[in-house]
Each structure stands twice: as structure tokens, then as C-alpha cells.
Amino acid sequence: MSSTAEPWGAYRGTGLPGRDATARSWPVPPPWRRFDGGPDLPPPPDDPSAMALLGDGPQPSVAPDEVERVNAAMALCRPLLVTGEPGTGKSTLAYRISRELGLGRVLRWRITSVSSLREGLYDETGRLGPLGTAFLPHRRPRVLLIDRLDRAEISLPDDLCTVLEAGGFTVPGDPSQVTTADDPVTPVALPGGAVRCHVFPIVVITSTGERDLSPALVQQCVSLVLPPPAQETLRAIAAAHFPQGLAPDVLDALLDRARTAKGPVVRRFLDALHLVTQGAPASLAEGLSWQEALDAVWAWTEVGEL
Structure with missing residues (x-):
């Protein structure tokens, strides 16, 4: 391949808002990873956290392998499992992707030892959590950061596989509308209580490797190991x-x-x-x-x- 060839995929690894981001062609999902959720929801507002985390100057260059694996995860509609020592930029990667591609506010699910699948999906009032919100039928994919999944009890990664594979879930009680932690004011119509994505979200799962994740989850993911910063x-x-x-x-x-x-x-x-x-x-x-x-x-x- 020529060194001057146009890089494949929508993500280029710049970390800066791209003027042509919305015009970049999005990958066609595999037939076995296509979803039919709707009606389409408008994109969320920009993420105010990105400036604090990334700054507003030129961003550090990233390894070609990082760019290729992000694009592979997007093309395959699979989660990106990011591992590495603390401080290597695992969580920051989600904000780099969202800012560069103009995908709005990052949905962040901070995992603890007592986190459960329901916590990520919805609460007792029916409000959708970060995981649940990510699977609403947005026109363009939301970016979901599942931070430090290795902190979870052993059952959570396996439970998570079900939602990631199905591309959605059903809220008990079949509510006609819900609100989200992302926007607790504006209700979202939910015919039949079913949440199903229109395009699979960009799911960034981070782990420091303190505990092995379940093989079932790892096999669903595209893996990326980040080295210590040079x-x-x-x-x-x-x-x-x-x-x-x-x-x-x-x-x-x-x-x-x-x-x-x-x-x-x-x-x-x-x-x-x-x-x-x-x-x-x-x-x-x-x-x-x-x-x-x-x-x-x-x-x-x-x-x-x-």
C-alpha cells in the first residue's frame, strides 16, 4: 500500500474537531450486526468535558495500530476493549473519538464493585442510564465509555454480553416514554418499552487488567493495548x-x-x-x-x- 494512500475508516486519530467529520463515510455494518431501531433521534450537544481532558491545542500523535483498531471496532460494530497501565489514556480515547467525529457528549459508566447491568440500563423510575441511553436509536452512534470494567463482579461482563449482542433491551412495564440521565428533562418515546439502536454505539471498555474479564466478553471485542506515554x-x-x-x-x-x-x-x-x-x-x-x-x-x- 502506498504511504500516501487515504487512510481507511472515519477515525484519523487527530483528537481535534474535524471540519469534514460529518461528511466522512461511515462503515457499512456487517449483515449480522445491522439494527432497525427508530425513529431516529437527533445528535446530542457537544461534550464540555472534552476541552478539559484534551485541551484545545494540537493533540499528540497516536500509533497507526490505535487508529486501525478503532476503525475496525466501528466497522464491525463491536466494542473496543482498551487495556493498559493507569495514565496511558484509556478513558481519554473515548473523548478523542467523540470530539473528532462530532458525536457529542460521551456517555460514561463508572464501574464499581457493586455495579449491575440494571444500573447501566435503567433505574427504578424507568430513567435510562448510560448503557441504556447509548442504545437509543440515534442517527449517528453515541460514544459510551464503560470505565474500569475489571472492577465489576464476575457476573457483570457476562450479563453485558447479552445487550451488546442484541443491540438493545426492553424496559419492564412497557413504558411509552422514558427520560435519560443524559437529558433528564426531555422525554423519549419508547413504543412497547423496547430500546433498540439504529446504529451500534461506539463502546469503549477500559481495564487495567486487575481481574480477567470473561472470555465471552473478550471474544466480542476488538482489543487495543495502550503503552505508557512516550x-x-x-x-x-x-x-x-x-x-x-x-x-x-x-x-x-x-x-x-x-x-x-x-x-x-x-x-x-x-x-x-x-x-x-x-x-x-x-x-x-x-x-x-x-x-x-x-x-x-x-x-x-x-x-x-x-
Whole structure:
């Protein structure tokens, strides 16, 4: 294949709003993954969280394998299972996809040890949760982030397979309309209480590998393993969040600390940069060297994981 060939698929990995995103051709689903939900719902508003997570500057480049696997998941109408150490950008990927393709607000389901399938689908009042909302018949796919599925009890991944395979579910009691956690004010018509997608949502499932997921779920997914962020990636992330620029010596010093850090490296790196821009090193007690002051700032960013 020529190196100048047009990349396949709608996703290019830029992380920036694409002017031609709505014009890009969407993949034709396989015959066995076509759904007939309706009537079509309009797209949701833009996601205000994307700016906070991604910044508004140029985004770090991503590996070709990441772009290809995202497009494969979209083309096959399968979930994308993203694994990697904390801080590798697993959750952020969902926001990159949504912003670049103009798919609106990301639906986020934060998994805990007591999460159940019903929690994701609907509550006792019939309001749809993030999983349930993702399967409403939107004109263009919603992006659903199922965050840290490895925290769940062993039964949840297997239960999730049923909905992912069917492309929908039925709300008990056959309500004629429901509201959603995404928009608790505007009711959505639900003939016969059935929720069925028009196009399969872009489902991003993250896991740090603390617990093995069920083989049945893994076999439904396209897998992507994200490596720890490289120095060039961290520089690009810093530029996106601090477009006004940073002192090169400070940036280099904090990059050096990030190189050997464990845990959520990107979060700690950005926290340290923010503290520096707020004058944190200068506020430390006299008698410390500049390097010692930066060491102290970096130490402040270390927080425990629940």
C-alpha cells in the first residue's frame, strides 16, 4: 500500500474537531450486526468535558495500530476493549473519538464493585442510564465509555454480553416514554418499552487488567493495548493544555521525573505543570535548590487510588 494512500475508516486519530467529520463515510455494518431501531433521534450537544481532558491545542500523535483498531471496532460494530497501565489514556480515547467525529457528549459508566447491568440500563423510575441511553436509536452512534470494567463482579461482563449482542433491551412495564440521565428533562418515546439502536454505539471498555474479564466478553471485542506515554507524547499533551508555553528547563525536569514514575503519569505530570504555573516552587521554604523545589512539587501530585 502506498504511504500516501487515504487512510481507511472515519477515525484519523487527530483528537481535534474535524471540519469534514460529518461528511466522512461511515462503515457499512456487517449483515449480522445491522439494527432497525427508530425513529431516529437527533445528535446530542457537544461534550464540555472534552476541552478539559484534551485541551484545545494540537493533540499528540497516536500509533497507526490505535487508529486501525478503532476503525475496525466501528466497522464491525463491536466494542473496543482498551487495556493498559493507569495514565496511558484509556478513558481519554473515548473523548478523542467523540470530539473528532462530532458525536457529542460521551456517555460514561463508572464501574464499581457493586455495579449491575440494571444500573447501566435503567433505574427504578424507568430513567435510562448510560448503557441504556447509548442504545437509543440515534442517527449517528453515541460514544459510551464503560470505565474500569475489571472492577465489576464476575457476573457483570457476562450479563453485558447479552445487550451488546442484541443491540438493545426492553424496559419492564412497557413504558411509552422514558427520560435519560443524559437529558433528564426531555422525554423519549419508547413504543412497547423496547430500546433498540439504529446504529451500534461506539463502546469503549477500559481495564487495567486487575481481574480477567470473561472470555465471552473478550471474544466480542476488538482489543487495543495502550503503552505508557512516550516523552514526545507528554510534550504534546503539555502543549495542548498550556498553549501559552512553559519554561523549557522546567518542562524537561518534570519530563525526567515522569520517565520513571508509576501510576497515572499523565495526571501527575499535568498537575505538576499547573502547580508550577501557579508559582508553587517559589512559595517553598528558602534553602531548597531549584531541583529540590521541583521534587517537592512532583511529590505533591502523588495521590492514592481508590
